[in-house]
Amino acid sequence: MVTIDIVPALRDNYMYLISDPVTKIAAVVDPVEPEQLIAKAAERGVEIQSVLTTHSHWDHAGGNNKIKGLVSTLTEIYGGVGDGVEACSKEVDHGDVITVGNIKVTVLATPCHTQGHISFFIDQQENVEQPAVFSGDTMFVGGCGNFNGGTPEQMYHSMCKVLGKLPPKTLVYCGHEYTKRNLAFAAYAEPGNLKIFNKIEWCNKVQCTVPSTIESELETNPFVRVHVPTIQQFTKETNPVQCLFRVRKMKDEWGKTH
DSSP states (O other): OOEEEEEEETTTEEEEEEEETTTTEEEEESOSSHHHHHHHHHHHTOEEEEEEOSOOSHHHHTTHHHHHHHOTTOOEEEEETTSOOTTOSEEEOTTOEEEETTEEEEEEEOOSSSTTOEEEEEOSBTTBSSOEEEEETTEETTEEOOOTTOOHHHHHIIIIIIGGGSOTTOEEEESBOOHHHHHHHHHHHOTTOHHHHHHHHHHTTOSOOOOEEHHHHHHHOGGGOTTSHHHHHHHTOOSHHHHHHHHHHHHHHHHTTO
16 A cells, blocks of 8 residues: 655654555655655665655755755656746646556645645555645645735635545645644634544644544634634635635734734
């Protein structure tokens, strides 16, 4: 079965090693500190052939040139169309399929945090027991990325129409460990949501909170709960796009004092 190794980097980033045990071929996601991923690949006995870059920010793409120089088996560095990913050799867009050994990885366009931000989805297939998505800085556990130059419409589409529509059991591997603060705000937004408090209790017992699941995010993440009356009451917005935008603004304000 496909294996996914979570490799922490920098202060709170996550990198990932995706390995096909049949072909012994692997891909890495956002290898900002590539030496750690190279060591993990050696431990797994797999050969890194591709880099999957979610977006162009230095803490995700900043190791691409370095890994290119360190790994002789590397054949492709993928990035989103127009995102300006460091050392990108092939730009990809929504619906494109990348192969990692025998594993098919589908590209999802999830723009807003950056204009060319993409996520990588591994659907259920031979040697894949449970679907998985690598959501970069679009969907976090309990939160979403800053809009930067993006629009509320883009983030709504990325979060609710693309990622939120994946199979409920899909594992969510995000780009940062922000969960405790995200869920603290979620509890502030929805103080009657017991699932949030149960997840906070679990978070306090572990160091790494990834992966989540799409099902859990739909139950606890205010940014994909913009159709739910409690979040609409919290924001005083019934339009889902404006509701999401308001959640983002309110979280930013909340963050100044918490």
